[in-house]
Amino acid sequence: MIYFLMQLIGALFAGPFCLLYTYFAYGTFDMDKAGQIAVAPTMLLGFVFMGLYLWRKNYLTGDKHLYSPVSVPYLAWSLLAGMTSICIIGLLMSELTFLPNLLDQTFDILQSGWLGILCISVLGPVLEELLFRGAITKELLRRYSPAKAILFSGLIFGIFHLNPVQIIGACLIGFLLAWLYYKTRSLMACILIHIMNNGLSVYLSLKHPEMEDVTHLLSNPYVLVWAVVFILLLLLSLKQLNKYNISDTNTTTTEL
Incomplete structure (x- = not known):
């Protein structure tokens, strides 16, 4: 709820200025045009307010492991797990075309603009990882067993997206991201996978608008x-990741 509240506050800040912009740019108060212009600034301001909230609650500074680097081999296996998960989810969603994209x-x-692309590809993933893994998953791990915490974290992440076409995929990738956070208590791999996922989505949407996801680049017969x-x-x-001791984060992995 706090995420949506911050987005609402962002809209309250951005809306009036965008409405004024339409007046000076087009000579009239155009609500539709102002609404379109306000989408990216609203998202950006929402992220700023969300970051301030997490900072005030000590989620950004209270855990020294949160920004710890992980070893290069571990990061490589993490990115492979992320990329293959994205592809598997893409294949799954290609069979669920009846789900609406709201x-x-x-x-x-x-x-349609660089600010919106930046918000989707970079700022959104960073802030969502700080919120969902750095705050929510961290708290769930304190209260429940690792398996339950990861399950709840993934479900919360999926439901948070609200958009039917995104919920299943977000749940599945949320399980992976929560598990990676549990293994290291670091957000580095989670953030990079999230950026990779959103960045690929934006790239395909702009460069290959006829394709829904990365799996459409594959040959259908195979x-x-x-x-x-x-x-x-x-x-x-996943097998390789489960073996690792992450010396860079001073975290010893345990079997889940």
Whole structure:
């Protein structure tokens, strides 16, 4: 709820200025035009207020492991796990085309300018990781067993997106991100995977608008083969990640 509250506050700040802009730019108060212009500034201000809230609550400064670097091999396996998860989710969602995309127009507006692209690709992933892994998952791990905390974290992350076409995929990637955070207490791998996911989505939307996700780059006759390859690579990467002791973060991994 706090995330949406901060976005609402951002809208209250950005809205009047965008409305004034339409008056000076077009000679009239155009609510529709102002609404479109305000989407990216609202998102940016919401992120700023969210960051301030997390800072005030000591979530950004109270944990020395939060920004700790992880070893290069661990990071490489994490990115492989993230990339294969993104592809598997893409294949799954390609079979669930009946799910509506309620935010399609909003994303189109955001991706029409550099500020919106920056918010989706970089600022959003960073702030969401600080909130969902650095704050929510951290608190869940204090209250529940690791398995329950990761399950609850992924479900919360998925439901938070509200958009039906995003919920399932967000839940699944949320499980992975929560597990990676649990293993290291560092957000580095989580943030990079999140940026990779959102960045790929924006890139495909702008450069290949006919494609829904990265899996559409694959040859259709071999989709099942690719699915098996992705699953095997994901299992391999998870197995390797579960073995690691992350010396860079002074964190010893444990079996889940």
